[in-house]
Amino acid sequence: MQQLQMYQKYLLPLAVLLLLKFVLVPLWDAKEENYQQLSSSRYNLEKTRALAGLGEQMQQRKAEMAALVAQAEAAVVSGTALTQVKLDAQSAIDNLLRDQQLNLTNSNWVDGLGEADITTVFYEFSFSGELPNYLKFLQEFSADQAFAGMSLESSRARLSHRSETEPAQIDATLSVRLPVRLETMP
Amino acid sequence: MSSKQHPFLNFLQQSLLNRICYLSDKLYAVSAAGVTELLGKTGYRPLLILARQHYREELVWYPIVKIADVKKLVQLKTMSATSPVLVSYGPVINNQTPVSYFYPQIDLSQFKASFILPETMLLAADRPVGSVFSYQSLAGQTVFSARTPAATVSSLQGGVLKHIEQFAMAHGLNVDDQQQELNLATAIAPSLAVLVKLPWLGLRNKFAATKQGDQRPLIRVVSGALVVATLYLVSTYQWSAYLLENSQQELQQASSQANQLLTERETVQELKQRYQQLAVYIPKRNDELLLWQVLAPLYENKVVLSTFEQKGQDIRIEIQAPSATDALQILLKQPEVVNARFDSSVRRRGEQDEVSIRFSLKTGVEG
Numbered sequence: 117m118q119q120l121q122m123y124q125k126y127l128l129p130l131a132v133l134l135l136l137k138f139v140l141v142p143l144w145d146a147k148e149e150n151y152q153q154l155s156s157s158r159y160n161l162e163k164t165r166a167l168a169g170l171g172e173q174m175q176q177r178k179a180e181m182a183a184l185v186a187q188a189e190a191a192v193v194s195g196t197a198l199t200q201v202k203l204d205a206q207s208a209i210d211n212l213l214r215d216q217q218l219n220l221t222n223s224n225w226v227d228g229l230g231e232a233d234i235t236t237v238f239y240e241f242s243f244s245g246e247l248p249n250y251l252k253f254l255q256e257f258s259a260d261q262a263f264a265g266m267s268l269e270s271s272r273a274r275l276s277h278r279s280e281t282e283p284a285q286i287d288a289t290l291s292v293r294l295p296v297r298l299e300t301m302p
Numbered sequence: 303m304s305s306k307q308h309p310f311l312n313f314l315q316q317s318l319l320n321r322i323c324y325l326s327d328k329l330y331a332v333s334a335a336g337v338t339e340l341l342g343k344t345g346y347r348p349l350l351i352l353a354r355q356h357y358r359e360e361l362v363w364y365p366i367v368k369i370a371d372v373k374k375l376v377q378l379k380t381m382s383a384t385s386p387v388l389v390s391y392g393p394v395i396n397n398q399t400p401v402s403y404f405y406p407q408i409d410l411s412q413f414k415a416s417f418i419l420p421e422t423m424l425l426a427a428d429r430p431v432g433s434v435f436s437y438q439s440l441a442g443q444t445v446f447s448a449r450t451p452a453a454t455v456s457s458l459q460g461g462v463l464k465h466i467e468q469f470a471m472a473h474g475l476n477v478d479d480q481q482q483e484l485n486l487a488t489a490i491a492p493s494l495a496v497l498v499k500l501p502w503l504g505l506r507n508k509f510a511a512t513k514q515g516d517q518r519p520l521i522r523v524v525s526g527a528l529v530v531a532t533l534y535l536v537s538t539y540q541w542s543a544y545l546l547e548n549s550q551q552e553l554q555q556a557s558s559q560a561n562q563l564l565t566e567r568e569t570v571q572e573l574k575q576r577y578q579q580l581a582v583y584i585p586k587r588n589d590e591l592l593l594w595q596v597l598a599p600l601y602e603n604k605v606v607l608s609t610f611e612q613k614g615q616d617i618r619i620e621i622q623a624p625s626a627t628d629a630l631q632i633l634l635k636q637p638e639v640v641n642a643r644f645d646s647s648v649r650r651r652g653e654q655d656e657v658s659i660r661f662s663l664k665t666g667v668e669g
Contacts, residue, residue, distance in 0.1 A: 150542035174566050181570050188584055192583050295585070
């Protein structure tokens with residue numbers, strides 16, 4: 117008991133030190149850490165909110181791009197089977213030649229390279245007839261929406277003039293480019 | 303003391319001032335506004351400010367640089383004292399350490415204050431080195447004081463010391479620059495900044511600490527301070543944790559929105575790539591008749607077209623014309639024609655020239 121009384125004066129500093137070591141200092145550290153994390157969290161929040169603020173702009177951009185893609189897809193001929201697309205295109209061109217009184221003499225298909233879901237094919241055909249009819253053919257080919265997915269890749273022609281009163285005759289070979297977007301079966 | 307400071311600081315300061323008493327002709331309580339006489343039970347006040355008339359100053363120079371050795375000498379000198387001796391150490395000057403001793407000349411045994419602070423030390427603490435000031439004590443005496451590079455010095459007016467100039471000269475100071483007349487009643491209340499600067503170890507009242515049972519008031523003060531500090535830390539910790547949790551929740555929500563946005567950005571990127579892919583395949587719808595519009599003027603000038611070849615932008619024609627150069631001129635004059643030139647030598651057959659011409663069209667015209 118006497119010893120306890122002797123050391124009594126040391127109890128207060130000891131208690132203070134223990135409190136500092138195990139309560140106050142850890143509390144202070146935890147508080148500082150919290151504020152540090154808070155600062156970092158607020159910085160991130162600010163950045164994230166700034167990013168989220170671009171939402172409307174992004175939606176607008178997405179809608180614009182979707183419209184452009186839809187427009188581009190519509191401009192390219194599509195089908196589930198390449199052969200069927202070829203047949204349809206060939207039929208349309210043959211009919212146009214017939215309508216313009218141009219005699220088809222030869223035709224064939226050349227397959228081009230494919231990329232993703234798009235394959236490019238070329239329809240090469242030869243015909244003969246009068247030059248004015250060929251010009252009408254070109255005019256129709258340009259104007260008719262049935263040929264919107266096609267473009268003339270190359271052409272080669274020989275013209276002959278029998279007399280000044282008769283129209284010139286033309287023997288031509290044309291190559292038409294046709295990109296095809298193949299759709300997968302649902 | 304500024305009254306414009308934060309209310310919490312004002313409260314803290316007043317709480318501190320309530321722990322201080324000032325002993326002059328009477329015992330006074332200290333507040334920011336001034337001093338008021340303390341009557342009745344004073345309670346435990348750990349800091350006692352001692353008026354100048356109650357102590358004697360002594361400045362001793364020790365030819366020692368190491369402060370620990372100086373402290374040992376001071377301890378030897380003061381250990382046999384029967385009343386508190388207050389000490390303040392100055393900076394080493396010319397390899398000598400100045401030590402100020404303050405000997406109270408009044409019986410302080412009735413006071414339980416743990417620290418005794420000479421008033422001149424308090425008043426000089428916040429002043430620049432070299433400043434000289436004077437004030438009227440509450441007992442009516444004039445006190446001269448100065449802060450020299452070595453220590454705070456002071457003296458009561460009287461004897462040969464009549465004027466502050468004499469006091470300043472005695473300590474090698476110039477009175478003209480820094481002289482100031484203080485109002486003691488308001489200057490005696492120490493600010494927090496001043497309290498921090500004071501050399502507390504030398505101002506301990508060892509006699510108060512060794513008295514039986516005198517530790518209890520100190521324990522109360524220390525316990526109170528610890529409780530306040532603990533409560534403050536717990537509350538600030540809880541508050542910071544609450545703020546952090548809120549902020550993290552907000553961040554989580556914002557991150558979710560941002561992730562959605564990033565997904566949409568990826569979609570836009572995919573759409574863009576898709577468009578770029580498709581754009582290559584979109585057929586170029588040209589005026590297929592433009593080539594023939596270009597060739598029409600040749601017909602008007604009796605030029606006969608025999609063959610033409612077209613691949614991409616390049617066109618080659620073979621013609622029969624009365625003048626091949628005139629035919630080329632006609633082509634060159636047309637704005638849609640670019641880079642027209644003869645592709646073969648000009649052959650003359652009768653009245654006609656036969657030649658091959660190559661040119662390009664400005665637009666991607668095919669024909």
